[in-house]
Amino acid sequence: MNEMQLKFLSRSENEVFARNVVAAFALPLNPTLSELSDVKTAVSEAVTNCIVHGYRNAEGWITVRCVIEGEKLHIEISDGGTGIEDLEKALTPFYTTLPEEERSGMGFTIMQTFMTDFSVRSERGKGTTVTMCKDFGARGSDAQ
Amino acid sequence: MKTQASRRGDSLCIYLSGELDEHSAPTARAEADAIIDENTGCSRAVFNLAGVKFMDSTGIGFLIGRYKKLQKYGMGMYLENPNTDADKILSLSGVYSLIPKI
Numbered sequence: 001m002n003e004m005q006l007k008f009l010s011r012s013e014n015e016v017f018a019r020n021v022v023a024a025f026a027l028p029l030n031p032t033l034s035e036l037s038d039v040k041t042a043v044s045e046a047v048t049n050c051i052v053h054g055y056r057n058a059e060g061w062i063t064v065r066c067v068i069e070g071e072k073l074h075i076e077i078s079d080g081g082t083g084i085e086d087l088e089k090a091l092t093p094f095y096t097t098l099p100e101e102e103r104s105g106m107g108f109t110i111m112q113t114f115m116t117d118f119s120v121r122s123e124r125g126k127g128t129t130v131t132m133c134k135d136f137g138a139r140g141s142d143a144q
Numbered sequence: 145m146k147t148q149a150s151r152r153g154d155s156l157c158i159y160l161s162g163e164l165d166e167h168s169a170p171t172a173r174a175e176a177d178a179i180i181d182e183n184t185g186c187s188r189a190v191f192n193l194a195g196v197k198f199m200d201s202t203g204i205g206f207l208i209g210r211y212k213k214l215q216k217y218g219m220g221m222y223l224e225n226p227n228t229d230a231d232k233i234l235s236l237s238g239v240y241s242l243i244p245k246i
Contacts, residue, residue, distance in 0.1 A: 110233065
């Protein structure tokens with residue numbers, strides 16, 4: 001088992017930092033380029049949510065915790081922000097609370113699709129935590 | 145993120161390169177919109193994504209935003225040369241039904 005934790009401010013320039021650190025941490029699992037891209041995209045979506053929705057562009061801390069267990073990479077991304085008002089709606093594809101900002105409403109759908117497991121818990125006024133897992137041992141026949 | 149443009153007949157070609165995410169989208173949006181505003185005589189805009197190394201759902205919002213802007217000018221919008229990763233996210237989100245890949 002290996003583990004790492006990353007804590008950074010909710011600034012958009014930290015997105016590229018967060019997704020590349022998680023990708024680098026996953027390298028011992030010998031991911032394909034396509035799997036790495038899935039992980040980077042899912043991390044980027046979760047961090048974007050913390051910045052745009054959790055903290056509404058104010059400054060706060062985002063924590064990324066990763067655990068490698070066997071061939072699985074577990075990722076937990078948390079903010080201490082505003083929380084999600086209606087989780088069921090938030091998980092609906094194309095639903096966004098910020099349509100005027102050209103938001104696609106696809107963030108959670110992409111995390112769900114690109115990762116093996118996904119869950120989210122949120123408490124209003126306390127924050128949101130997204131938990132995801134990529135199982136590199138569960139490769140389909142399309143693995144490159 | 146870099147935005148460049150050229151004209152091909154009455155097509156406006158916009159070349160995007162770099163990583164398209166929450167951080168880079170505002171600049172890409174301003175640059176692409178300025179290019180569109182200067183070329184409203186074109187009948188369509190083709191966004192070339194060959195140089196886009198990373199894209200998340202912010203990129204989808206960016207593309208749909210430009211599609212809506214172009215629609216107001218009566219211009220069509222098309223996408224070309226997305227890499228495999230961008231293609232996956234564009235297919236998943238149904239962008240091609242609005243903005244065809246050529």
